[in-house]
């Protein structure tokens with residue numbers, strides 16, 4: 001919670017107990033948690049918190065620029081995920097098969113921001129990059145499941161379903 005308190009004060013936002021709890025959970029998790037999961041974790045710390053308060057608090061934290069709201073390619077529908085803004089800018093790379101999420105930190109992101117600013121004359125305040133694809137594990141699974149080839153005859157054995165793990 002290094003800069004958080006100062007940022008809140010600058011923006012005239014009181015660090016109420018529920019805001020503090022949610023910010024701490026989001027800051028410390030390092031993961032991408034959805035509102036329902038955050039609600040569960042928050043009630044572990046304060047059983048009196050209710051769902052409406054938690055959702056309202058998330059909205060406020062988002063609007064005040066303290067957390068980022070992500071949809072992660074809508075892999076799990078309309079859910080939104082939250083993460084701290086204190087992290088260095090990164091792209092989210094989502095496996096469309098298993099839902100694994102990787103974070104890509106790299107110079108190309110900064111370069112892209114720079115190029116957009118230069119070519120469109122925008123002053124960028126927020127950028128969100130999402131990339132969807134298949135992780136190495138799911139690529140292998142898909143290759144195994146890809147046989148038989150199109151030209152298979154009626155006698156060729158049906159491809160056994162790939163073993164799940």
Ligand SMILES: [Zn+2]
Pocket residue numbers: 095096097098099100134135136137138139
């Ligand atoms: Zn995968």
Ligand SMILES: [Zn+2]
Pocket residue numbers: 032083090092103
């Ligand atoms: Zn992230």
